[in-house]
Amino acid sequence: MMRRYLLKLAAFLLGIAVLAGLGGAAGAGETVVDAAGRDVAVPGKVDRLAITCYGGTTHEVAVLGCAEKIVAQPGMTRFPQLLRMFPRFAEVVDPGSFDKVNVEELMKAAPDLVLVGVSSKKGNRLIEEAGMPTYTMLIGWAAVDKLKQEFLNLGTILGREAEARRLVDYWNEKLGWVETLVGRVPEEERKVVYYTGKTITKASASDWGWHWIRGSGGICALEETPKGEIGVEQVMRIDPDIIVTQQGNGTADILEDPRIQDLKAVKNKAVHECPIGAFWWDRPSPESPLGFMWLAKLLYPDYTREIDLEKETREFFREFYRYELTDEEYRSFFGREPAL
Known part of the structure; x- marks a missing residue:
């Protein structure tokens, strides 16, 4: 009481x-x-x-x-x-x-x-x-x-209305730019992206992942947000071109999974871990446009040569976080992946 x-x-x-x-x-x-x-x-x-x-x-x-x-x-x-x-x-x-x-x-x-x-x-x-x-x-x-x-x-x-408007203007500019670049990709060259967690059956249950993949020019491996784990057989039927794991999960558990060695993405070593800057680039945050740029470059390097990801990242951190990234900090965003 x-x-x-x-x-x-x-x-x-x-x-x-x-x-x-x-x-x-x-x-x-x-x-x-x-x-x-x-x-x-x-x-x-x-x-x-x-x-x-x-x-x-x-x-x-x-x-x-x-x-x-x-x-x-x-x-x-x-x-x-x-x-x-x-x-x-x-x-x-x-x-x-x-x-x-x-x-x-x-x-x-x-x-x-x-x-x-x-x-x-x-x-x-x-x-x-x-x-x-x-x-x-x-x-x-x-x-x-x-x-x-x-x-x-x-x-x-x-x-902070002016700062918020500047951030929204940045989003409009950069996402519009990515849309224009990937809009050049012919339909027959579009890549199917499977977005997952640590293991192959942990398909992402976030609607944001669907916005992210489509906004970067990819084709979502699943037509709708999965509820819980999906079966290995379903992944084998999809046979995605590229597999992206959430940051921190690595790629070894997927690349070494004996059940899926015949997957196109596994055979081609096209399994990638999403970067993390101040926040995960595959999830909604002020940094999200950097994640769209990263995925678009990963999927379609020939069509996105204009994107200098390091330059874009440094400029974002300078303008919005008011911080100058070091070379080491930038490289750390990519974990075990090479920086694009």
């Missing part, structure tokens, strides 16, 4: 503090629609920001120039490049993530706003019941247009 009372009292005091901080900042009085379909009032000021999800949310905040506003978020050890660029992220409070969030720890950080994931309804509800305002992020459940709108919404919330 006492613990519940203290939580309610803290929520009441936090609500007063948030209201007291409302002012005449840009965007105040507006509403934006979040990933849960809610109309969310734009705060007058957000100086203290908490995050309870992964899925590129921290990266969105960082490229908008608001990394210093983050006072709580899940650990970022899986993103070493991000920590090199923003070492303070190693020190901020870790309140847990998604439905395993520690509300009491979150309240101690006294955030003006909490960015939550669309998949964690239980955890999000606990945060809201504690009196902390939330905005729901798409995380991995994004299409290109929806993600661009999320950038704009977050820019409005954080008072």
Whole structure:
């Protein structure tokens, strides 16, 4: 009983503090629609920001120039490049993530706003019941247009409209460029791409993967998002031209699998691990256009010679992360793969 009372009292005091901080900042009085379909009032000021999800949310905040506003978020050890660029992220409070969030720890950080994931309804509800305002992020459940709108919404919330518009303009320019280049590829030269995890039956269950493959000029090996594992026999029937694994999974388990040695991609050693920069390039984040460029070059090198991936990567990090990559850092993005 006492613990519940203290939580309610803290929520009441936090609500007063948030209201007291409302002012005449840009965007105040507006509403934006979040990933849960809610109309969310734009705060007058957000100086203290908490995050309870992964899925590129921290990266969105960082490229908008608001990394210093983050006072709580899940650990970022899986993103070493991000920590090199923003070492303070190693020190901020870790309140847990998604439905395993520690509300009491979150309240101690006294955030003006909490960015939550669309998949964690239980955890999000606990945060809201504690009196902390939330905005729901798409995380991995994004299409290109929806993600661009999320950038704009977050820019409005954080008072970084110009930075958000610049990011969206970058997306439009680079994805349009890739579309033009791969549009030259004749239909008979289009390659079938199978996108998977560590083993051949762990087909990706993310709709984003379908956007990524098609946007890079590939043909999706599966016509729809798989539910759970698929059978080896189905993969053998598809016989993809190229297999791409999610970063961190490597390629050895697939190349050495005795069941699939007759696959075209395995015989041709056309099994590749997707890069990771500050975030995975095969998933939705501000860096995603680099992933489209990488895959387009991998699939159609003769048609994408104009893409200098190293130059494009360095320019993105310079402009949006405000960071100069070293040669070693760039090469590290490709794991065991040669840098394109």
